[in-house]
Amino acid sequence: MKKYMIFLVSFVLLFSLTQMLSGILLTATYNPDLLETRNISANLSQKVVFGKSSAVPTLILTVLSATIACFIPKILKN
Structure with missing residues (x-):
């Protein structure tokens, strides 16, 4: 449970x-x-001009954050 909490806090x-x-x-x-x-x-x-948006940067940041958060408990263990 402790590893999961460290991962969760690190990821967030x-x-x-x-x-x-x-x-x-x-x-x-x-x-x-x-x-x-x-x-x-x-x-x-009355037209409002919005920029373009893409889900790819959010997906990349999510994967990067999860990967780093996965290794934080291993680093803290040593």
């Missing part, structure tokens, strides 16, 4: 950390489309 912390770092990186590198913004404001459209 690592996953949260990677999600926050990913969000910071995406926010820092975001470049809005100024032409699209100008067209929308000129027409006073």
